[in-house]
Amino acid sequence: MYLPTSPTRIQPRLRFVLQGTGYLKRAKTEQLREIFNKYASVEKHGEKYMTAKDFVRNYLGLYTEPNFNPSSITLLGGILDTSKDGLISFAEFHAFEGLLCVPDALYKTAFQLFDTKGTGMVTFEEFMEVIKQTTLHQRVPFNFESDFVKMYFGKDRNRSVNYVEFSQFLHDFHEEHAVQAFKSFDKEGTGFITAMDFNDIMLNIKSHLLTLPVQNNLVAAASSHKVSFPFFMAFNSLLTNMELSKRIYLNASGGSRTQEVTKEEFLHSAQMMSQITPLEVEILFHLTELISESSGKIVYSDLEALTPEQYMKVITRKLTDIKAVHSPEQRGALIQVLEQVYRFTLGSLAGAVGATAVYPIDLVKTRMQNQRTGSYIGELMYRNSFDCFKKVIRHEGVMGLYRGLVPQLIGVAPEKAIKLTMNDLVRDKLTDKKGNITFPSEMFAGACAGGSQVIFTNPLEIVKIRLQVAGEIATVKKISAVSVIKELGFLGLYKGARACFLRDIPFSAIYFPVYAHSKQLLADENGYNSPLTLLVAGAIGGVPAASLTTPADVIKTRLQVAARAGQTTYTGVFDAARKIFREEGGKAFWKGAPARVFRSSPQFGVTLVTYEVLQRLFYVDFGGSRPKGSEAQLPASAADLRSTNPDHVGGYKVAVPIFRGIESKFGLFLPRFA
Template sequence: MLKDSLAIRASCQEGSGYLKRANSDRLHEIFNQYATHEKNGEKFMTPADFVRSYLGLYTNTDYNPDSVKLLAAIVDTSKDGLISFTEFQAFEGLLCVPDALYRTAFQLFDTNGNGMVAFDEFAEVMKKTVLHQRMPFNMDSDFIKLYFGKDKKRLITYAEFSQFLHDFHEEYATEAFRKFDKDGEGFISAVDFQDIMLSIKSHLLTKEVKENLSAVVHASQTGKKVSFPYFMAFLSLLNNMELIKRIYLNATNGHRNQEVTKEEFLHSAQMMSQITPLEVNILFELCDLLHQTGSTDDPEADTRLGKIVYNDLVVITPEQYFRQITKRLAEIKAVSSPEERGVIVQILESGYRFALGSVGGAVGATAVYPIDLVKTRMQNQRTGSFIGELMYRNSFDCCKKVIRHEGFFGLYRGLVPQLMGVAPEKAIKLTVNDFVRDKFMDKKGNILLYGEIISGACAGGSQVIFTNPLEIVKIRLQVAGEIAGGSKVRAWSVVKELGIFGLYKGARACFLRDVPFSAIYFPMYAHTKAKMADEGGYNTPISLLLSGAIAGVPAAALVTPADVIKTRLQVVAREGQTTYNGLMDCARKIYKEEGARAFWKGATARVFRSSPQFGVTLFTYELLQRLLFVDFGGSRPSGSEQKVPAMGVADEIRSTNPDHIGGYQVALPIFMGIETKFGLALPRFQALTGK
């Protein structure tokens, strides 16, 4: 088994992609820190060192030493009562493999370490579990003989044991039913049903289901005894809650707040799996009961009888180790570095992001263009020069007058060149932000705040090459309508008049605006999105849109002074208006002639334009990544994966020990899985059960 474990670790290191082995020297340092036993000059961990000190389990003074020894024996493959560094390191590798839970359980029962499980070994460990103490299992049953042979001398391999362990727990419940069904009529009382569920299947029951076990039976069985078909359907439903969630999402096309009737759910179930009508009946009866008792924390649940939403399924889903494993793997799994992925792949990924960003930018710009036009005209309105009466009193007055004098489509004056430029502008901005974020991410996929700020700043700076020519043309088209009787101004004539260098007039002010804007916007968007994600880290389309809009408010407002200066520099001054010679000259003259408040002209319109624009842009960009996802090995927006979040262990058992590195970062949920997956809790498993 030791060789097998070493081979597993090597495989994990070289290509599984699940976890990266911790630095050997660091792991050795941690081992020596906890190892208290020394033999022939070599340090070893005792069972208490590993389980109580390192893992942090059984920390009470009245802990069960037999349970500690059993758990430590999982790592102690030599079965000499001590854990060497080689064994400690080998188990770290075993925790990396996809079937780590089954392998860990196998090593729990393989007490002599020969790579096989004998009946005596299985019986010895099983009799020490809380489950067997509550409701003993018949070790002479035909089920046991089918696996271990008539004389129970057959040895079971790992692969066979994994199937045995899966089937054993189902047989356990069936045998309990037989014991209570003394007359062999295929019925047990509701009290007996509750006793079986709380004793054998407690790990599959949420608090809400436990509190309503009797009620749901009375509702389904009209207060009479529980039939064997109902019993089996109830167990099957509990075992398949993750599948039930997928059936719901299939019925709603991924929407989590859409109400689904029993008929709709049953139709979806028949397309996807073998969920029976009886299981569906139990599901809806249980949800209705929880609605009526207020167990769903949904004030409108009692009005939804006969229908379910996704949160109803979350309430009755038992907490398993899977969510913690999934979360930790996502954190630990290294994001492929540029060197690992190659230049061609990086170019393809950037092209993919550029294309999606172009679409997102075009959609966002079109959605808010009228607001942008009003913002530009308000910012260009001057009070320090002799130009007569102010044309617009405020943004709303400006909008009204544009429609009156130029028609509704006057609000979209200059949109075509805007769309021609905004696509590459937003595309390069989003692409550079994602690209630089990848560079700042560590091997666990984490990024510090300064990395987010620098990534955003780089994105803002990169877009100026497209932004400045685009905006100078757009602005001149937007203000052209203010001149009564003036000739129609076209985009191409503006470009010819300005020339290449003229298109970059005001570029410094553009940098001054776009760099801080993006440095503020992207980090705030990422953190707002994380706050608005659900418990599985998933962002709904609405939360994406709101996150983008919320992040745009401070970013747009704080850079308004730079935007005012940029607008003044890029607009052609009319007769009587002040002219400016550069950024500092413009800022000085605006302050002298119009006061400090002039720097905040159009701030309201800017916020109302930039906030929803970026909300729509990022919303479109991330939805497109969901719908048209291509895996290039890099990162993708967090919370964008459209998936059913796996449920998992409670927060209180998550490891906070900084010495849990490498595979040991998932050690606690793996050990928890032996209980929550198989119901095999050991006595006084206090750190996990809270008993």
């Protein structure tokens, strides 16, 4: 049926339906016609037509070998040729583009492959005609006289089946073919075949379900020279339902993809969720032990190694991650150095963005922490953080909120860069070959990151703090970053460094593990973190880290600010802690805590989301690991395999993977060569 091209002419009810199928998102008819005319080689009665060869070889780019099989080309072209006149009209080309946009496009395309007469129904003769041309039948002939066929097409095989019935038939057909193959090898009817017979059946009939590691371990998986029929059925059922096994694992692990799950835990979860059998669980754990050396426990990546649709996309990356983490020396020193330079650069940009976003809050926090009570009359300038914010704007203008920003940006780039780079580096070193890292190791990586940043943090903050509080003092002399550095000298720039260590090491030891686990909890069901969830995870991590380290931050601030006349001076960390407590009480250690949380939490949220988004946008493969959650752990589907041909517009962006999916999903491989 030819659909109208103008959405405004569609009746409201029909318009709603077409919106649901993606019709209003398809390429314009004019664009499709221009592309169609480009590939159409036949002109008849003033109209252009494509041949099957035009469509399959020239437009889709399939079967491009010189000795291609013309019968396979004709069959595939017949999917579009609903009039069955041997030619593809523009109306048929346009209609198929719409079909490719629907959720069940793969099944509908397969149905049209078998509907060789274009009646909208599939007969037994049509089914047999197509199956006989597949390599599947040529390797292991299918018994068309079986009771299975009669159940679907009738005792006399004269019943036609519609689309929905055929989709179920196609699903059950492979199980029946496998059972027939088992019986053909079990000539004595013992219920057993040899391990080599099992290997041959799986490679010839079920190859579309097998990843390379599974193919290489078929005989070993049998565990003996004989394979029983129950084992054979359970093995096939397990491979067919790997997505179900993944959900069972995630239920057992509480959503974690790195937690090891035992066979008993998996079985318990399986009985709660589905009817996966104990035999299937036995086979699953035996396979993962053979392939991943799991030693009785599995993680999510072990299941991905058994999933054919994910193997090329996910497992290759997993192996790359293992090389980077477990054997970094194999990558070479130069590559590792370049990787750290890359991370450092992105970390610098992310740090600058984060610091600028929250700098006004940081200025308020600093002034509140430096405000002292009990020293002399008239000291109290601000009642609270909001009062401080208003007074800064009133007396110093909006730009007063950004006093000290320039040195902050100059220093924050290397500071945040070295922190992020060091955390990533140490986490990589402490992550095992399955991608797992213990919580103490996460804290240690964070602590290393916090300690490493002090070399930049201390000079940066002492200059920034003195500039931030300069606006409180009415003075003729202009205070600048250069004048502060000259006054302090090199050693003076590291005044309060002990307090800086006391604050930054526990801050990062708390922050990075909380951030990592928050990311994991906020990831979607496919393990992907959107920029919004990254921002939220970063903000969540900043709350406990900033609040619990406020006392150390207060001490550091007091040590680094130049004391004015009448104010108490401090000689070190312990001296400052003792005097602050004696003169101002325990509450003084928590001054500016709200401002610190409101500054650190969004700052690190912005910094981390910027850092990870930059890694996604400007990804460079050094053979190392990417941040978890960077990619959705989805099966390699039509969306992942979209064509790069500019003429593949609208639904045709997924045409090639849909055609390939008929082979990989249903095992209906058509001969490629004549």
